[in-house]
Amino acid sequence: MPDTTSTARLLRIVDCLREPAVVSAIDSLRLPKGSHGLDAGCGIGSHMGLLARAIAPGGHVTGLDSSAEHLAIAIESARHSEASDRMSFRQGSVGALPFESGAFDWAWSADCVGSIPGDPVQMVEGLARVVKPGGIVALLLWSSQRLLPGYPLLEARLDGTSAGIAPATDRWPPERHFLRSLGWLSHAGLGELAARTFVVDVHAPLSEDQRAALAAIIEMRWGNPNAELPSDDWATFERIRDRASPDSIVDCADYFGFFTYTLFRGRVPMRSVTERAH
Numbered sequence: 001m002p003d004t005t006s007t008a009r010l011l012r013i014v015d016c017l018r019e020p021a022v023v024s025a026i027d028s029l030r031l032p033k034g035s036h037g038l039d040a041g042c043g044i045g046s047h048m049g050l051l052a053r054a055i056a057p058g059g060h061v062t063g064l065d066s067s068a069e070h071l072a073i074a075i076e077s078a079r080h081s082e083a084s085d086r087m088s089f090r091q092g093s094v095g096a097l098p099f100e101s102g103a104f105d106w107a108w109s110a111d112c113v114g115s116i117p118g119d120p121v122q123m124v125e126g127l128a129r130v131v132k133p134g135g136i137v138a139l140l141l142w143s144s145q146r147l148l149p150g151y152p153l154l155e156a157r158l159d160g161t162s163a164g165i166a167p168a169t170d171r172w173p174p175e176r177h178f179l180r181s182l183g184w185l186s187h188a189g190l191g192e193l194a195a196r197t198f199v200v201d202v203h204a205p206l207s208e209d210q211r212a213a214l215a216a217i218i219e220m221r222w223g224n225p226n227a228e229l230p231s232d233d234w235a236t237f238e239r240i241r242d243r244a245s246p247d248s249i250v251d252c253a254d255y256f257g258f259f260t261y262t263l264f265r266g267r268v269p270m271r272s273v274t275e276r277a278h
């Protein structure tokens with residue numbers, strides 16, 4: 001897991017590439033206008049304004065994160081948002097949500113529940129508890145990428161390293177993997193389960209901001225897997241991710257790559273909150 005500071009830096013950089021896919025994912029939920037939702041694991045608040053816009057006019061989004069540092073950044077950027085009066089923040093854990101049962105109309109968690117340590121079923125149950133009957137629980141998770149056009153074997157080998165399969169490890173039971181999210185939603189008693197993938201296509205010509213974002217994503221996705229790669233592959237990887245190299249992959253004139261986010265969603269059954277609490 002990257003440390004908090006590098007996570008915040010990375011989130012800020014990649015927002016320019018991923019925002020259209022996140023907006024499409026949010027739109028697909030058709031969140032009720034004027035509703036009150038939770039962004040669980042809101043990070044630096046990248047999705048808070050997008051969620052607030054989706055439920056306008058009116059409505060409110062509460063951002064929860066365990067990191068005081070991320071929340072401070074989120075609060076500062078919310079101050080400059082046109083929806084600042086419709087957002088609030090709370091420090092806490094998605095493993096022990098500090099909210100009353102049925103406090104929200106819906107809950108959203110992006111790259112948090114499912115990719116952080118802890119039992120995802122228990123976390124989804126927590127989200128279901130704080131959402132009113134009939135409301136949606138949605139998990140958005142980075143699900144795949146092809147970012148090294150022309151280097152299929154290198155990319156396949158990188159995907160097989162420990163960074164490549166993160167946050168999973170080779171000791172995880174299959175049910176713990178985020179691609180099994182529908183099972184978590186089902187275990188938590190949710191209905192109307194669905195999954196949908198949103199693609200971010202990235203192609204030349206790219207602005208410098210986009211190239212920097214892409215380089216940061218490549219760094220984030222595979223890190224420094226030298227010990228896990230054949231030496232030839234490691235040398236190639238170092239060469240093509242070096243922005244000063246003539247072979248820099250993000251600077252190539254015909255660059256094309258993509259990454260995906262998958263949205264897993266379910267609906268809290270129409271039972272009373274009291275009934276669900278027992």
Ligand SMILES: C[S@@+](CC[C@H](N)C(=O)[O-])C[C@H]1O[C@@H](n2cnc3c(N)ncnc32)[C@H](O)[C@@H]1O
Pocket residue numbers: 007011040041042043044045046047064065066067070092093094095109110111112116
């Ligand atoms: C990869 S970031 C995603 C942030 C945001 N959802 C986004 O997509 O931009 C994961 C966030 O989850 C937060 N986090 C990790 N464990 C948590 C927990 N147990 N409870 C609440 N937040 C947590 C981290 O502090 C971080 O801000």
